[in-house]
Amino acid sequence: MNSVRLWYKKSGLAIYTSHLDMNRCFTRAVRMAGIPLWYTEGFNPHPYLNFLLPLPLGTGAEKDPIDIRITEDISFDEIKSRLNAVLPGGIEIVAVTEPAIKVSEVAKAGYEIILEFLTPEEACAFAAGALAVIESGELNAEKRSKRGIKTVNLCSFVSSFDASSEGGRVKIKAVISAGPAENLNAALLADSLLKEFGASAEKTEITRTEIFTADGKIFI
Amino acid sequence: MYPEKLEKFLLKVQKPGRYTGGELNSVIKDKREVDIRYAFCFPDTYEIGMSHLGMKILYALVNAREDAWCERVFAPDTDMEAVMRENDIPLYALESGEAIKDFDIIGFTLQYELCYTNVLNMLDLAGIPVRSENRESLTPLIIAGGTCVCNPEPMADFFDITLPGDGEEVTNELIDLLKEFKKQGKGKKEFLEAAAQIPGVYVPSLYKVEYNDDCTVKSVTPTCGAPEKVVKRNVKNLDTMFAPETFVVPFIETVFDRTTVEIFRGCIRGCRFCQAGFLSRPLREKSPETVFSQCKAICDSTGYDEISLCSLSTSDYKGLEKLLGTLIPWGDDNKINVALPSLRIDNFPKDLMEKLNTVRRSGLTFAPEAGTQRLRDVINKNVYEKDILSTCAQAFAGGWTAVKLYFMIGLPTETNEDIEGIARLAQAVVDEFYHMENKPKGKGVSVSVSLASLVPKPFTPFQWEPQDKPDVLTEKQDFLVSCVRTRKVNISRHVPWTSFLEGVFARGDRRLCSVIETAWRSGCRMDSWEEHLDREKWNAAFEQCGIDPFFYTARARSFDEVLPWDHMDYGVTKKFLQRENEKAHRGETTQSCREKCSGCGAARLNGGECNELCAAVV
Numbered sequence A: 001m002n003s004v005r006l007w008y009k010k011s012g013l014a015i016y017t018s019h020l021d022m023n024r025c026f027t028r029a030v031r032m033a034g035i036p037l038w039y040t041e042g043f044n045p046h047p048y049l050n051f052l053l054p055l056p057l058g059t060g061a062e063k064d065p066i067d068i069r070i071t072e073d074i075s076f077d078e079i080k081s082r083l084n085a086v087l088p089g090g091i092e093i094v095a096v097t098e099p100a101i102k103v104s105e106v107a108k109a110g111y112e113i114i115l116e117f118l119t120p121e122e123a124c125a126f127a128a129g130a131l132a133v134i135e136s137g138e139l140n141a142e143k144r145s146k147r148g149i150k151t152v153n154l155c156s157f158v159s160s161f162d163a164s165s166e167g168g169r170v171k172i173k174a175v176i177s178a179g180p181a182e183n184l185n186a187a188l189l190a191d192s193l194l195k196e197f198g199a200s201a202e203k204t205e206i207t208r209t210e211i212f213t214a215d216g217k218i219f220i
Numbered sequence B: 001m002y003p004e005k006l007e008k009f010l011l012k013v014q015k016p017g018r019y020t021g022g023e024l025n026s027v028i029k030d031k032r033e034v035d036i037r038y039a040f041c042f043p044d045t046y047e048i049g050m051s052h053l054g055m056k057i058l059y060a061l062v063n064a065r066e067d068a069w070c071e072r073v074f075a076p077d078t079d080m081e082a083v084m085r086e087n088d089i090p091l092y093a094l095e096s097g098e099a100i101k102d103f104d105i106i107g108f109t110l111q112y113e114l115c116y117t118n119v120l121n122m123l124d125l126a127g128i129p130v131r132s133e134n135r136e137s138l139t140p141l142i143i144a145g146g147t148c149v150c151n152p153e154p155m156a157d158f159f160d161i162t163l164p165g166d167g168e169e170v171t172n173e174l175i176d177l178l179k180e181f182k183k184q185g186k187g188k189k190e191f192l193e194a195a196a197q198i199p200g201v202y203v204p205s206l207y208k209v210e211y212n213d214d215c216t217v218k219s220v221t222p223t224c225g226a227p228e229k230v231v232k233r234n235v236k237n238l239d240t241m242f243a244p245e246t247f248v249v250p251f252i253e254t255v256f257d258r259t260t261v262e263i264f265r266g267c268i269r270g271c272r273f274c275q276a277g278f279l280s281r282p283l284r285e286k287s288p289e290t291v292f293s294q295c296k297a298i299c300d301s302t303g304y305d306e307i308s309l310c311s312l313s314t315s316d317y318k319g320l321e322k323l324l325g326t327l328i329p330w331g332d333d334n335k336i337n338v339a340l341p342s343l344r345i346d347n348f349p350k351d352l353m354e355k356l357n358t359v360r361r362s363g364l365t366f367a368p369e370a371g372t373q374r375l376r377d378v379i380n381k382n383v384y385e386k387d388i389l390s391t392c393a394q395a396f397a398g399g400w401t402a403v404k405l406y407f408m409i410g411l412p413t414e415t416n417e418d419i420e421g422i423a424r425l426a427q428a429v430v431d432e433f434y435h436m437e438n439k440p441k442g443k444g445v446s447v448s449v450s451l452a453s454l455v456p457k458p459f460t461p462f463q464w465e466p467q468d469k470p471d472v473l474t475e476k477q478d479f480l481v482s483c484v485r486t487r488k489v490n491i492s493r494h495v496p497w498t499s500f501l502e503g504v505f506a507r508g509d510r511r512l513c514s515v516i517e518t519a520w521r522s523g524c525r526m527d528s529w530e531e532h533l534d535r536e537k538w539n540a541a542f543e544q545c546g547i548d549p550f551f552y553t554a555r556a557r558s559f560d561e562v563l564p565w566d567h568m569d570y571g572v573t574k575k576f577l578q579r580e581n582e583k584a585h586r587g588e589t590t591q592s593c594r595e596k597c598s599g600c601g602a603a604r605l606n607g608g609e610c611n612e613l614c615a616a617v618v
């Protein structure tokens, strides 16, 4: 049995697919691709397929990891090309690797958030305002967790933040907490910033660009 | 694809994956290279529509033609409808994202009467007048098929054409004709008159309906050369019939997340309340070889890990043993589950049951339908209490602890004793568990009783029967609940008002068209969802149109009354149905077709042949 890490890109129509649905979609794709998945044992065996950092509905990803276990040797190139032949549009395998870092070490993730406004002035003001708010170290929002809804300071989840505008578009690059221990949904950050200024974006696009460990190493 | 304008709203609606398209295996064509664009409309939500086999068949069938492109359309949920109306986004097809009002054919499938308002709503969202008479140009042609078109009259003013029976052949014939007429630049009236000459095509506007003073139908007269009787289409050979080798695989979870392969059409049983059983006669089977190769092809192209074999009564399939002999080992090797819905327990071989268990333990369900043997004889449901109990005993011994029982109330000749019988039977199943010698420690049994209400349907022996009014049904439900003495039995009941409305349309006539339109205009839609069903609006619509809905449900009809659907011919004769009705009232059962042909009349659709008759002769 070999552990394999699949890296997929999620964009376009596929961003409207929820995490649960992604799971089913990949299970089917792996079957169709004839990749011999290892099945869990027990009463109701199911294929082992683990999305390391579930993506919320509406958020895309440049390169997100899924761990699988296979029972036969197949080359990484073969896995990649067979899967890409059967995955629906918007979901693509960009790399297949051996898992190098344990999932428990995931601590942060980088996001690109694009917000489109009606006017360049609005965009420019929002970018400056957003920077100032994060700088101030206080942005309170209601955050849902397993223990219910709580008001928290989102700034304590932010490791780095940059916002710039070009025409009516604001581009935010942010590294925020991610992983099983502490996780912030990038959409919540974007919405809270908009709310802070009573602004609304015509269009919001969020993409996870990379994943980091606690000491800032890129997760591989 | 979806229209660009929609993008910024998609994350604001529930389950946006319903509206995006782009699923695996969806068919994209170059619109400049096709002659006919076909919008297949399912008048309910995406999750329900995508689970429907008929849609998958038609989609593949039309797309197999080079000259046509079939796309899918579903009813948007109310939140999405609001977004579309507020932002002037017309109803679009999921493949191209283009508005369907410019398509050539808009075809609905009618599976359930409570979806009728959704049809009007979808046409309106598309920007198309709902009434046939207000649509002057040849295209888009609005057509419908599916079970409910056996009585198309309540929707007669809206559809240009309905297609009773199997759609596989007639759809192609209709597309060919439309292509021809489009090319010649001919008009809608000419086209409809020509289409009416194709067997199995019903053009409601070519029939004149007259009524008696008591509001019953006096006569239905064809005009412009349309046939007196529209005979449903019947595909003779299921092995050579078109069957899809691939399905669109949804991103989001649907009602049935699996592949479905049909094994036969028709039914040998003749349960007297069951419309599907009579509408789909005569019995026609696919060979096990065909079924197996279709199962393989579909699993390969979709990646699904569950196959459901589909028919009205799986265990009556003659090739079942042979099929499972190849299907189950193949499923084991490929980690594919085989599900057999509609199993009857009375004739299911025990060793087959065991074979299946190794693949999947699905719940144990029985459909006795009525609580006493007397009433089961009335409805011709030949299931016996002792068989149910012995199968349960077997299953309990094998570790099962949950049983589901399906019953119906409101059956002809029903008394309190019959209703009590439901509680008694459920109790007997519970007792069977506790009488078991080595019952598992610490485990209890649970028996769930699902309680539906009879809706008398056209083309069944009960088509003349009065239907219980909602308050009577509620009383009967309450009475049953009061008869249950244990918490091991849990009863879930259908909403009587839903059955009532279903009953009105099932046996309705053309005068209901205006009621449906009025109700829809006042805001009724998604009536099959209890949270949306608005009784006050419906009552107001009946009143406004001067129509007493109980005329259609609560009234006993006489055998010589002209029924609104008498000009449809589904093979089974009115005489046969009358005979069955009379036998029901005498409490006599009818043998299954496998034992003895009872001369239902359907064989005539197959050139005098019926699978079952042949078998009897050999």
Ligand code: SF4
Pocket (backbone or CB within 6 Å): B268, B281, B282, B283, B593, B594, B596, B597, B598, B599, B600, B601, B602, B603, B610, B611, B612, B613
């Ligand atoms: S013709 Fe006879 S055998 Fe065939 S479906 Fe009708 S009753 Fe059954």
